[in-house]
Amino acid sequence: MKKDLVQRKKGVFAARIISNHQFKGRFCRMSLELAGLGAEAFETVTPGQFAEFDLTCASLPSPEDVPVELRDAIERKILLRRPFSFSDVRIEDGRAIIDVLYAVVGAATVRMAGLKPGDEISVLGPLGNGFTIPVKKKLAILLAGGMGAPPIQHLAKVLAAGFKNIEVVTFAGAKSSDDMPFAVSDKNTAIGPAEFPDYGLEMLIATDDGSTGYKGLVTECFRQWLQTCEHKADDTIVFCCGPEAMLASAAKLCEAEGIECQVSMERRMACGTGLCQGCAVECGTGNSGQSVYQMCCKDGPVFDSKEVIFDL
């Protein structure tokens, strides 16, 4: 991935919670507001960038409100920040509003779910490189797998609003309808999950168990669709975020078809700023057969799929 030419401002900012609610199973949506320098820093966020939230001050819910499988995990005293991408970032009255879609899965997100409107948390960001949108492409295909959906939603909005010349087709997959991090219409059709932002884009859904949409992997759904696609490979770009196996599968397909593909990777991170060197992503170095570790937080999280040696 080319280094971003624009030097963006990043920093540690106080953000105020505007809303935070659980909307489906373990999935929650939170909106935060940043003013002043924080608003300036987040004004130019690119889809795929992220921020590190300090959730250590958020209090634990009472044990009966915690899923049984998390009751041991949540007793751990958390220390590190947690990285979150954005499902939307917008400016309203000079303030930056950030939407975050998250799942309650552990010690930090259990605390996060308890934050109330008016509470403040410390946000470090914006971090990482984000997706690069090549303006000359005619077709952008967006692939979201499970909790990979938020940055893809953000990208869908940016493409729909600012790149009218690029046709956009979105695919979202999950194990089942219940594992989709957004509400799905009860018509059990392949089109139109009610809460995936309605940007007027074509949308296909796949679930492993067939509970909604196409039955099977989202990458298989995409492969079949691609056979009917009339755009040239050179005019097409694929953007993906999801589990590593899905990214690897999309990367392989795109390479075979000669389509450019950007993947947003995920790694355990301690800092998000390049200091700890924890979030290594193995990348090839041309034809040398050698590989190097790039940092997911600083060199990524978005990589050209041809560079990445996937960890499967």
Next chain:
Amino acid sequence: MKKDVNITIDFAGLKLASPVFTASGTCGYADELADFMDINALGGFITKSITLLPRKGNPTPRVVETDAGMLNAIGLANIGLEQFIKEKIPLLEKMSAAIFVNVAGQKIEEYVQVTAELAKQPAIAGFELNISCPNVAKGGVHFGTDPAGVRRITEEVKKAAADKVLMVKLTPSVTDISVIAEAAVAGGADALSLVNTFTAMAIDTEKRRCVLANRTGGLSGPAIKPMAIYLVNKVYNEVTKKSGIPILGLGGIKNASDAIEFMLAGASAVALGTYNFIQPARAIEIVDGIGEYCRRNGFDNVHQLTGALE
């Protein structure tokens, strides 16, 4: 800050702007932290470990959070000596903080070669000898657990870089840290830094596998602070107090109060490690906090805190 408290210190002959360092492996090569604070207010800056050749480091996962701490097994990932000199020295030259390069290797000759080469660089004030990394198969902590070995490597490196400050970083994973500290001092160490991380392990119970790809890692963060303070106090009382060798105290520091605990226990300076990940400007806040503490408690010079434990 008012001028009434002198927070500059003398550290092994170096005049430092404050007693606060950032610890190796938690502050990159300086350019990363410069985004968040004025790094010139630091007393010292310790680079990530440098080895003769570049190292990729360990496979992932390399980090995992544990109770009030974290494990890391980065595996001395670094850009290697040549690229460090070419790319990073120009950045470090602009800093007013004392620059220490953390040096690691698999053989004594490698340590000697790296330090001899870097000793030619005027921007470098000193070296931190990493004989305590728990995350590599060869070298690392194996050098740091045998007193005769510690003495020998210290002597050899000191010969290669006689006019730079040589600080030896000690592992806590030994039976008696004072024996190792004594060996480093006998070998010619100008300063000691303690402690490195504690060798530790975390297990994913669902997968019944170690969380880290390296299986074990080094534990850091607030979880280790009381143990680190005990070890600093022990080495201060048993080894360095009589020889006048300064200690750089580190292990789980998150704020000025923690830093002051280390100084009262016997440290002349302190280093902030894991907390750089959480609050990247915290080191500078600690500088201010120490000054404030001195003022409140009637110390007019920060060095008076060292070993001031009643």
